[in-house]
Amino acid sequence: MKIEQKRFEKQAYLFNVGEYFKSYEFLGCHSVNDQINMFSFTVWAPNAKQVQVISSAKDWKQPISMRKIGQTGIWTVETKDVHSGDLYKFQITDQQGNVFQKIDPYGFQFEKKPGNAAIVADNKQRKWHDQKWLKARSEKQVLNEPLNIYELHAGSWRRHKDDSYYTYAELADELIPYVKKHGYTHIELLPIMEHLLDASWGYQQMGYFAPTSRFGNLNQFLEFIDRCHQVNIGVIVDWVPGHFIKNYDSLYQFDGTPTFEYSERERAENKRWGSWNFDLGKNQVQSFLISSAMYWIDYCHLDGLRVDAVSNMLYLDYDEGKEGITNHLGDNRNLEGISFLQKLNTVIFAEHPDILMIAEESSAFPKVTAPVSSGGLGFNLKWNMGWMNDTLKFFEMDPLFRKDNFKLLTFAFMYMYDEQFVLPFSHDEVVHGKKSLMHKMPGDRYNQFANLRTMLAYQACFPGKKLNFMGSEWGQFLEWRDWSQLEWVDLKDDMNLKTQSYTTKLNELYRENESLWQQDFSPNGMNFTNTDDAESSTMTFIRQSEKSTDFIVCAFNFVPIERQKYRIGVPYSGEYELLLNTEDINYGGTWTKLEKEFHTKRIPFTGQSYSFTVTLPAMGALLIRPINLKEDINNER
Template identity: 70%
Template structure:
């Protein structure tokens, strides 16, 4: 027999903070928690409900009523006979008498789909082994560190022969050394928050505090993050605070009325994605979402969140069918959404000043990475969607016509420092008929790989941090399919294997050479030497580090015509050495003998006082660094 004890709940500090939008650790109060070895307290916010009960495997799924504190809208009760591993839901009765089983919004683990009952977790602390990683992260700002992200969908990176998922433990054994071996600095996981529909890729979330049980238990996910940090890999996770899953047994009309979503059904209904929009102006929703963000960053030790669909939170008319919607000032800004994002970033950075808050934002909204005090949104990074679209459009084009569209490359130089950018070739660009990165490239198979190597080098040299989606590292031909693993069989082909070698070499150069990342967001980090010559479809610029004589010359040839005696202007006479040639035979190119050293004389060229000549490979790129130049001390 289940016994209910201590059911009346008085107004507490935690309840007050939650209701006033200041409860930023609400998961420690709501949900299911052990009071001692024999008592478990359940709490849920359902202010307009007529009755709430808890049902679970511990009471044969029969309703045990909870008690309402009318002043807080919180229902609570303490039960005996509950054990770790038990399943439960809340039974919510609306004021009209409708009865609906609902998830626990604050659950930290759910049963495996298709079920969505929450799991009672034992209060067992995680023993972390990442103190050295966290200390290093805290020492320097991310802006001045190399950030090279490998984006992963865990369900389709690799699967077993029977098509079953790898577990978090198996992914730790295989994914971590693989990504580390390629030379990436971070892993970005497409949403691992609990979700039911595989086809949503995790962007229609069910559990805002629960790692998905597809790959294991809550504790297994924490161990995965710990293993990443021990391997000196950061972990970023995609997070969706703008909208949630449509299912009626989830957050929608939780107490029988709009609770987490807008009361205005037109604003609540997200037609484009088949979801419900959070009411970002409601204080309890703010507490819920900011608690979720801090939970992943604090409890799970994540190094950053990529906030999905920020544009949907910034504009009233972003969704289909909402054209013409305006605020009280007559424009289309979503004032509640803007205020929430500013509040979110203020609180996150107050707790974790050394993490990444990345906005996936596709419009020209100003100051996305600007300081909140100056009217900005407060993120420290934004995906550069304009650069991504223009770059892909340029490289997809037949080289014969690139001279007429060179502005696709040069336009990004105009706004590259407007925000602190990450350059993304993400999952969105290799799905739904868009083709894989390699398949986008024009020409025969050889030229496709030559284009891909050049494009990847262009990204590595361009100011901004960078992200690549899984499979692009070896030039997978098929576009991404979320229901099956990557085409690992591709690596039996020499050209794919060479491409993978090239990615490792490029990442190694990027990580080792401070000019490629140290001044990513400052005008001093780049010198424009020869960036606008459509006729030749070539480009040269210099990336500069803080040290005067520490720089890398990046030279590109975007057409399949070799340029001999190609002159490059440089700041100093002296000797220079090759860092990377994309046409090196080792990487699948045609050059069996490389030009490895270059001598610059006092011959001015393109605004630089010295210059040297190279052979610029057809459809290729060179990265070159100074070896011994005039003016640099021997030290």
């Protein structure tokens, strides 16, 4: 017992100084002794006058009193009066004698909405079958590998005919083969952590250690991840450490005082999202949040976290009505938030250097993906919101005006290597009246598909990892609705079906050609051959692998005017072959006969020693690679 007491004291100390990063092993509900059905309940409520456990086992009556451990602010009890599967909450009495019920911040499972009681269930280690995947992941340089993410909302990818949700098991049965078939490397789930409001898509979280009960229990969620890994599909989950659900029976004023949130209401309240901001400078909150991240990565075997709303954690004035707020240095940076993010990434990568920490950050804050040791935030990827906004704005535009707005495409060349970027066409761009990707495209239906194919090819060729939201792979016309499944009926239409085939082919080419991903974050991976021809609204560049003779020529025509005898400069002489023509009739275009081989001539062009000509399709793109280089290339480097 003395050993257990010392361990408890050490855990409590580390939690309180912000250095306990697996605090889920200590706080919450845990099985103490299976043979005699003993469970422990432990919670941090530093300013409470009394804390009790109430449960469905006693019809929410006969509360079980907990004892406070010294000055740690932590309350605990061991009891045989609850059983596995029972529901429970904490009943807290504040210093003024007010009594209220709260969730368990460390609950591993919750009852289905609208209820929010946690379920008595110990998170024992399961038997995994993904050792081969984890070993291979640990041996790879993750940023030098193909990364093509299928982003989805589990509640609206597919539903049953009665509009009920698919379970985790049903998602595994249908989603995993679908993602595999169509060539994606990873699945990214909109926040899967427990939440009550469907319309929040999961971004107003309640359970930071619990997958939502909408689709099944914890073990079923882990089985889903295990099955993904067994077929070499990675899993990323969106995670929200900046703010939490506003409900008063959740984390807000947990012990009757500001506990998880800032003590100043002005900083605590997030008016833009109707939530509460975590106090990121508080030691215990750091232990809580970093433990949450570690739980999903370590215990649940996730391959990465996409950290939502990083800008909200970087700036004091990011929210509505907070203009003019400054720190003690006189600027608008949230110094506690910056320090927290640096600490988070330092801790995660110290134990798991092979996973992805992806920042959704919409400002020009510097060094988001630079190492903490050099003053960066320490993420290894960042969503390129500027590229996404400019690219969509360009493609939404009538082609007649594109030549006068060509800088929408070329401006990204100025900062493309400032960070390690993901290029996202995400869920955020196809909701709230923004229209689907397909619906954004100008012209009649044929030209909308042609624009979409060209834009997706441009994304595949541009340096950076890739992300596309569900439905974009076949050009769904309706924008996303969280309350219903995708318009799968679209696939009865020939154009939608061909677009899906096109996306599958594009994903295959991306995955199989190192030049499209091996040097995403190095200037050596991009050769700007002809990128400023605004007048013709065409563009060519070369994507380069680490091997000098392994590259892909990428040529784009952003207007519906065919360019015959269009000259393309290349570094080496020889034969080149067509990889992809976006106007191939098999993908919804009009070309029934394709130019498949190209032979260079010693005609220097756009800084290159050789060149060849192509017919560049109207509103289309070509991907071309060398197959037989004739001269001594060692003398041409």
